[in-house]
């Protein structure tokens with residue numbers, strides 16, 4: 485360090501020697517270049533441009549120089565400080581740009597991620613499918629009718645022409661909630677074994693013409709296995725009007741399968757027996773996969789219909805006049821048709837579900853492929 489005011493020779497002021505000033509400048513430039521973060525650069529900035537930095541101290545020494553030397557020294561120090569400040573600003577913006585680029589990568593938001601990690605629930609495919617079937621009839625002007633699941637035995641059996649000793653009562657294994665009151669012959673209470681009691685209730689409630697569709701849960705004492713469940717769903721249809729015939733029944737069923745499976749679908753009837761319809765028939769629909777082409781064609785076997793060409797859907801027929809009478813409808817004036825089928829079975833072959841238990845166990849891995857239909 486020099487001793488101010490003792491000499492007028494600028495060479496004696498060590499800090500102001502040109503090579504010293506160059507060294508201070510180069511040290512500062514090297515320190516800035518070596519700073520690899522904004523924090524490190526800030527430290528270098530304090531060390532090389534702050535009030536205690538070599539160049540700042542050298543600047544102060546200028547005052548000690550003789551007047552003719554001040555200009556030269558001032559110019560050298562000023563140029564050095566200018567270069568240092570410029571290098572500092574350049575490095576500062578370089579490091580800031582690097583930081584901004586890094587932040588963009590590190591804090592980037594992946595807009596393709598699901599916005600909601602908790603999946604919203606959806607209704608069960610049985611429910612949505614049952615409503616889709618009901619919609620086919622609603623679009624034809626049918627009303628949806630509902631009835632209790634705990635049903636009077638009279639509605640479940642008697643009104644539908646199942647007499648107390650009718651062998652058909654044994655056809656269905658029934659959950660009895662209350663047995664009939666012995667000798668008095670009063671009606672017991674059952675879990676309904678089919679949706680047909682809603683037909684009887686609707687006929688008692690309404691004046692013909694009646695066009696209703698009844699979707700709902702029904703109960704039978706079956707064990708749960710791959711093809712049976714004690715609780716399942718049926719959809720049943722009833723039309724009572726003047727002049728209805730089997731042709732109206734057939735046309736309505738054709739329309740239903742065409743709405744659900746495609747325009748080239750059709751149905752066929754096979755004679756059968758049910759107490760509440762006369763005549764009664766089993767309803768088959770054309771196999772919607774092979775359209776019957778697998779029949780007698782071993783090269784094109786069809787798993788859906790076992791190469792039979794037809795799939796059994798459910799029972800149907802003209803409403804038995806006894807049922808009309810039991811419900812207060814004049815069978816001389818009115819006739820009607822009815823049919824019903826199981827929703828589970830239809831969902832099974834429509835979507836190749838092989839085990840009925842999958843539908844009742846509530847596992848989302850089963851329901852998810854059906855889509856989150858609300």
Ligand SMILES: [Zn+2]
Nearest residue numbers: 771774786789
């Ligand atoms: Zn087929």
